[in-house]
Amino acid sequence: MSVLLKVEGLTVAYESNGKRLLAVNDANLEILQGEIFGLAGESACGKTTLASSILRLIKPPGRILKGRVVFDGVDLLSLDEEEFRKIRWEKIAYIPQASMNALNPVMRIYDQILDVVEAHRKDFSEDEIRKRAEEIFASVGLAPYVLKMYPHELSGGMRQRVIIAMSLILNPKLLIADEPTTALDVVVQRGIIQLLKEINMKFGTTVLLITHDMAVHAQIVDRLAIMYAGKIVEIGPVKEMFEKPLHPYTQLLIASIPRAGEKRKLAGIPGLPPDLRNPPPGCMFHPRCPFMIQGKCDRVEPVLQQVAVNRKVACHLYKG
């Protein structure tokens, strides 16, 4: 399988009052064509910033300091505004966090679909657009009358589906879904997850699924990357990651998933994520790590290295 998206050394900083913090710190990952790639980690670990960088939606006081985002052989960060605008949505679509607020309150749903299609393709006729919209709506479980409505007339779950449908309208190669299941009840959650799986299987759309919910990753993701304090700490196929997590943080994350039928104390992860304005020396995770090696983990930053076929980890416990 070929590599669709390759992130190389991406570093994104936020600057305020003279202080700088690195929301994404030297991130490296590859997403293969046709797979569902998961990105996991606690809130504020940099997942959304990473996604926003791919879409060049980072606004001041945030800034992309360095790195490359290579999509289909082209470094997205090097394109000019107009060239990149064409790639948006047609090639890479985005389902943002809290997407209930992503719809324009004063425009009808159909008009919001129409404008994105017209922004990219002049060759579709009105009829064709309407037909396609109705088809896609049907595939996400929305009736055609929804097209005529305004966002405030729809429930949160319905709006989520509208956004998902909208994201498919131009048949993008890559779909980035940021926390698509948060703020929805469990039943609706399941539907969304199924939907994403279907989209991937039916249309071959590559999906980058971002969520802190490990259970969701377990269900549909092919390969998984774990992020902590702006750094990618482990990457691997999901089954292996769950069966044999390498990075101590991954181990704790997986252990913290409550499992039905098991009577166990709920285990959280002790400690708090680091203050990125004053990051700890050495490994970002070492203050909370049960396997911390004195003198090494608190001095030297581990680098993301290949330790087995398809497995990368950034930890001093393993040798590359």
Added chain:
Amino acid sequence: MSTTQKITKMFKILSSLRKNRKVVFGITAYVLALFISVFVLLNYPPSSKKIGYAEPLLPPSPEHILGTDILGREMIVLQAEAVINSTIIGLTAASIGVLVGSLLGFVGGYYGGRIDYVSRVFTDVFLSVPSLLFLILISSLISSLGKQLNIVEVGLLISLFSWTWPARQVRAQALSLKERDFIYLSEISGERKLEIIIREMMPHMIPWMTASFVNAFMTAILTEAGLSILGLGPQTDMTLGMLLWWPLNNAAMYRGLWWWWIFPLAAFIYMFFSLYIVQIGITEIINPRSKVV
């Protein structure tokens, strides 16, 4: 919050006021004008305010720094008086406005229910009627009865409407504060309601009340000027508005009597803007995102 923490918070608010350049600049400018006015009044005889003190309509000269008006009064003394009188009007209207308004707004926001409904409707009605028109009506009623208003009475008159905006602001604040966690904590920890109001909620409302105060002060000065220009000002006293009424009513501009209107206009703009700058500054402190410059 412990007492020390609260006092520290007060100091922080005061120091943030001090650090904001606009607030400092505006207040300094205003107070400077006040000082100069007091200085002038102390150094001129009270007769300089009386009719016939000097020759009328004299242009500025070493003897009469800002010239004299049509009644032979010393312009600089009139200006000084105007500044002080307008300040009194502003202070009166703003103080009453903020006190009454805050009380009303707070009671409504905090207690909610029917009390809130009534006070809100009451406030909204007063907000939607054109206040200047009513003040014109009341003033003309008073003058057709032959009564002349003095400075404080003008202030009281204006305060009939100056409470509406503070009431709205404080009510909004009370509403949002009521729901906050630290208030709930205080309630269950057994603090009495009055204590909670004074010790926990007040520090948060002070910035808003201050902003309302400055706003009411500014509005009072504008309203007084409007009334005076229309001819409803306190005829026997001198205010910033009256200072403009005299030249306007006597075609000062066309008669070439420039000192009679330029200095009053400049003084008015000066006083008004110093307050305006303070207001912008306070708004910036409360809502840092509203910075324009």
Added chain:
Amino acid sequence: MSATTRYLIERFTIYLLTVYISFTIVFILPRLVPGDPLSIYYARLRDLGSVQGVEEMIEEYRKMLGLDKDLFTQYVSYIRSLLRGDLGYSIGNFPAKVSDMIADALPWSIGLLSVTTILSWLIGTLLGAISGWRGGRLSRIFSIGALFLSNLPYYVLAIILVFVFAYTLRWFPSTGGYSVGMTPRLSLDFILNVIWHSVLPALSIILSSLAWWYLSMRSMVATVKGEDFVVFAEAKGLPQKDIMWNYGVRNAILPQVTGLALEMSRIFAGALVTEVIFGYPGLGTLIVTGIRTLDYFLIQGTILLSIFAVATATFLVELIYPLLDPRIRYGGG
């Protein structure tokens, strides 16, 4: 009942209530004074010695005000005459009727106010939208200037404009609605003359008003720019122009319209005083005439009409809102 109907009924009720309560307060005010509100006037008139016709006039008033009857009957006849459009007689210009005098002045005020308000709102909003969206140094420079102008009272600007353009440069007249000696008629000559006389009064209002609307729209747009749906519009790859107009302006304009409705009273009051500075033959000058001659009925009548006019204008603006905001139009969700 649809959401729009509910909204309209609510606004209409408030409109009626405001007018009604204001009119009632105007009724009560002179009666708070001990004695006949006209007693001072009678005394003054008698002092002046113009006995001729004075007694008839006083009787006319007493009958009209029903001062011989009880308070409630007086109130009822007051409301009745208002509904008929009868605002009484002018004391200073007896037997001229107040409503006639107002009818002469009203078109001037309405003309001046509507043109200046609409122009300054439209242009200010447009400039504010572009400035708020694009940002940049020019936008900041304009904004500083706007900050200065927006809170300057119209009459202060009026005085300055008169000095510069009327007195010094003599480009425009400084007083009046039309030149002395011209008779009002529907001719190009007259219309041009009227416009020439209106320029300075209009500018006094427009310059300040425009700055105000500019600043307020600018800040609305800046706020909307940070909203989720705008970021999403960008992610959709829409061109900037589309995003600015369909996502930014279309949402930011809503509070801007509300703001217009709320500012009506203030704008009207400012325009009144400005008219006085220019001797412009509108309601402002009429009120001052009433004040000068202590013509209480003239003042009262003008104010009653003004309250009605402002409330009506506010209501009309509020009617626009459902057209722009589907959440009001359709409710629910």
